[in-house]
Amino acid sequence: MPKSVEEKKKMRVVVIGGGVGGSIVAYSLQSVADVVLIDQKEYYDIPWASLRSMVEPSFAERSVINHIDYLPKVQIIASSATNITDREVTTEDGQKVAYDYVVIATGHLESAPKTKAERLNEYKADFEKIKSVNTVLIVGGGPTGVELAGEISFAFPDKKLILVHRGPRLLEYIGSKASQMAMDWLTAKKVDVILDQSINLNHLNGGIVQTSSGETIKADCHFVCTGKPIGSSWLNESILQNSLNIHGKLVVDQNLRIRGHKNIFAVGDITDIKEIKQGCVAQKHAHVTAKNLKILMNGESESKMATYKPGWEMVIVSLGRKEGVAQFPLITISGYIPGKIKSEDLFVGRTRKQLGLNPYLDEK
Numbered sequence: 001m002p003k004s005v006e007e008k009k010k011m012r013v014v015v016i017g018g019g020v021g022g023s024i025v026a027y028s029l030q031s032v033a034d035v036v037l038i039d040q041k042e043y044y045d046i047p048w049a050s051l052r053s054m055v056e057p058s059f060a061e062r063s064v065i066n067h068i069d070y071l072p073k074v075q076i077i078a079s080s081a082t083n084i085t086d087r088e089v090t091t092e093d094g095q096k097v098a099y100d101y102v103v104i105a106t107g108h109l110e111s112a113p114k115t116k117a118e119r120l121n122e123y124k125a126d127f128e129k130i131k132s133v134n135t136v137l138i139v140g141g142g143p144t145g146v147e148l149a150g151e152i153s154f155a156f157p158d159k160k161l162i163l164v165h166r167g168p169r170l171l172e173y174i175g176s177k178a179s180q181m182a183m184d185w186l187t188a189k190k191v192d193v194i195l196d197q198s199i200n201l202n203h204l205n206g207g208i209v210q211t212s213s214g215e216t217i218k219a220d221c222h223f224v225c226t227g228k229p230i231g232s233s234w235l236n237e238s239i240l241q242n243s244l245n246i247h248g249k250l251v252v253d254q255n256l257r258i259r260g261h262k263n264i265f266a267v268g269d270i271t272d273i274k275e276i277k278q279g280c281v282a283q284k285h286a287h288v289t290a291k292n293l294k295i296l297m298n299g300e301s302e303s304k305m306a307t308y309k310p311g312w313e314m315v316i317v318s319l320g321r322k323e324g325v326a327q328f329p330l331i332t333i334s335g336y337i338p339g340k341i342k343s344e345d346l347f348v349g350r351t352r353k354q355l356g357l358n359p360y361l362d363e364k
């Protein structure tokens with residue numbers, strides 16, 4: 001007798017990386033597949049909320065979410081993936097996890113601790129550090145450096161802030177108008193922005209450091225915001241080594257499958273798709289991938305699979321809790337409108353809702 005759909009053994013989908021993209025894939029498939037999530041840590045730390053948590057640690061209670069809270073049906077392995085063969089994924093703690101399908105979502109390498117409690121303590125330690133000093137040095141003028149400067153200047157308007165950036169303008173990944181708006185906002189808040197100079201942090205001596213042009217900076221503490229490396233080095237010796245481009249990104253087709261591998265998908269920042277790498281984009285990839293996996297697992301024709309095409313791009317960089325800079329396709333603006341869209345809640349309620357959680361903590 002043919003097995004009913006319910007009786008059929010569920011396919012095993014292994015999702016590697018529990019960040020913005022991986023969390024959505026695992027959440028979307030947990031009822032229809034035997035899902036295993038492999039992540040370096042036990043929790044999802046909403047990346048764009050982390051800088052607020054450094055100046056207001058209680059914010060992290062909502063934005064650091066244990067995977068188990070939104071993935072009750074998923075087996076969670078809190079360990080790094082170290083290799084992948086055509087049958088299984090190996091983890092740092094020695095497990096070998098067999099798969100029917102794999103989704104690679106290891107966007108960026110984290111140096112974060114394993115548990116939520118440890119992560120919350122880190123935020124508290126950052127907060128205490130910032131609170132106790134007079135001068136803070138921020139190294140890097142990309143979105144992380146700019147948003148951190150915004151958060152500190154909002155929460156601690158009396159602190160002296162120095163931001164040093166290697167390039168000729170802030171936020172170089174978007175247009176120069178947005179850069180200028182961010183620069184104007186920061187200088188209006190008396191942040192000392194130093195462009196075209198770098199810092200060798202190995203030569204930080206009693207809080208005194210020299211920039212590449214010989215300028216001396218004295219700061220009581222510093223934060224390095226120079227961007228995290230792409231999380232693909234673990235693939236260098238794997239069956240996917242030839243699927244990495246020279247930037248360490250995975251080459252995917254229009255269905256988000258890795259070229260030449262019919263049962264391996266990739267989503268998020270690790271893909272080679274030409275677009276601004278953003279969480280909202282990783283979430284779109286995740287939805288396309290989950291849809292395609294459902295089609296394949298149901299035995300439907302591959303021709304039914306959804307395709308992914310980059311759409312119009314919107315970037316918002318928050319500046320404190322009420323303002324921001326937004327680059328839309330035809331216009332770039334700053335002030336309270338971007339602030340209203342992003343800076344007030346940093347999309348935390350919305351992100352929690354997408355994972356079936358109460359936007360404001362407690363019950364689901």
Ligand SMILES: Cc1cc2nc3c(=O)[nH]c(=O)nc-3n(C[C@H](O)[C@H](O)[C@H](O)COP(=O)(O)OP(=O)(O)OC[C@H]3O[C@@H](n4cnc5c(N)ncnc54)[C@H](O)[C@@H]3O)c2cc1C
Nearest residue numbers: 017019020021040048080081107108231268269278279280
């Ligand atoms: C300050 C800041 C502000 C931002 N603001 C926005 C914004 O407003 N809107 C927006 O859309 N985007 C924003 N982004 C960008 C967004 O955060 C990234 O594009 C997004 O996180 C990419 O998602 P991802 O799933 O590809 O990777 P990530 O979210 O980086 O997740 C990768 C996961 O993989 C894990 N991992 C890595 N290597 C391994 C391994 N070997 N084994 C197991 N696990 C591994 C990591 O621990 C992590 O959990 C912002 C980023 C920053 C830093």
